[in-house]
Amino acid sequence: MTTTTTERPQDPMAVVAHLARVIAGDDEQRFALVYHAFANQVDGFLTGDGADGYRLARSLLRRGVSPLTRSAVGTEQPADSxxxxxxxxxxxxxxxxxxxxxxxxxxxxxxxDCVAVGSANAWCCSGTLVSPNVVVTAGHCVHGGCAARVFVGKDVGFPEDGEVIPVETALAHPEYRPPRPTGDIAVLVLARPAPIAPRPIATPDQVAAAAFVRLAGYGNTDVHSSGGYGRRRVVDVPIASDHPRYGAEKATEFVAGAPFLDRDSCNGDSGGPAYVQAGGEWFLAGATSRATASSLRPCGDGGVYTRVASYEKWLWTVPGAVRP
Structure with a gap:
């Protein structure tokens, strides 16, 4: 007697993608929304060893979409989303x-090279080391008083495992004049060199060739920005077009975002890096600025990133900045 077995997929995200495609068919917008809805539930199911794809699929179908995800996704998206x-x-x-x-x-x-940025008594932003003594962050971090020190390490909750370095000079770009959001970039000149290799800046061509960016930062981990700051995290998010409805300046900014587990950039990720990969290496493409003009929530519906290369000549003119 011959029996046939069906191979069980073990990759939870492969299961999520399969279910989303079954439900959405060829409708790519609906696929994005359904994938979002199911992927947001994954963290709650994969809490122990041995959770396989089939158990995950059954749980997703039985439990369905959470009220929070339903409220965020809805049945219709704004035309500018x-x-x-x-x-x-x-x-x-x-x-x-x-x-x-x-x-x-x-x-x-x-x-x-992704570092935490803080005021004298709190950690509040992120940044990227682009030379031994220079960190790039957001202009609104400097304007908001979050530019007195940086933490080189993976978790601000464990300072003994990293190093805190005072900031000697903090300067936002002169074009950044709130409430006007563009030009949202700043340079922090450190009091002493950091013991970490700096990140090279991506060229405009490298950014143009990318389909996604890898975001890094210490920011909040929920879409309503209520907590979770302190641990360096990363996520890959797709790049969107440069349509003006998203509120980005084409020449100096780009738009990207992800529905994946609601892990977009968020408060505390401000100023943090958006990397692109070229030739097997990672380069700094952008600094996290703000949510898109079409966002429904503080985080999770897409973000605007300042193109660092657009300001590269300026950043090396800041007094005390030393090229790598």
């Missing part, structure tokens, strides 16, 4: 299909 953007949808397909991509914000010891 990145969920309606064809470039975003195409890049999202590529990220979902590539199992090497990071889906869902995960703690990491990689990217040590």
């Amino acid at each position: 990145i969920y309606t953007d064809p470039v975003y949808l195409a890049n999202m397909r590529a990220v979902v299909a590539d199992r090497a991509r990071i889906i869902g914000g995960v703690p990491t010891s990689d990217f040590p």
Whole structure:
């Protein structure tokens, strides 16, 4: 007697993608929304060893979409949402299909050039080391008083495992004049060099060729920005088009976002890096600025990132900044 067995997929995100495709069919916008809805439940199911894809699928179908996700996703998206953007949808397909991509914000010891930025008594932003004594962050961090020190390490809750370095000079770009949001970039010149290799800045061509960026930061981990700051995390998010409805300045900013486990950039990630990969290496493409003009929530519906290369000449003119 011959028996036939069906191979059980063990990759939870592969199950999520399969279920979303079954439900959405060829409708790419609906696929993005359904994938979002199911992926947001994954953290709650994968809490122990041995959770396989079939158990996850049954749980997802039985439990369905959480009220929070329903309220965030809804049945109709605004016409200016990145969920309606064809470039975003195409890049999202590529990220979902590539199992090497990071889906869902995960703690990491990689990217040590991503540092926490703080005031004298609190940690409040993120940044990127671009030379031994220069950190790039957001202009609104400096304007908000979050630019007195940086933490080089993976978790601000364990200062003994890292190093705190005072900031000698903090300067936002002169074009950044709140409430005008563009030009949202700043330079922090450190009092002493950091013991970490700096990150090279991506060229405009490298950014233009990318379908996704890898975000890093210490920021909050829920879509309403109520907590979770302190641990360096990363996530891969698709790049959207440069349509002006998203509120970005085409020449100096780009738009990206992810529905994956609601792990977009969030408060506390401000100023943190958006990396692109080229030739097997990671380069600094952007600094986290703000939510898109079409966002429904503080975090999780797409973000605007300042193109660091657009300001590279200026940042090396800041007094005390030393090129790598």
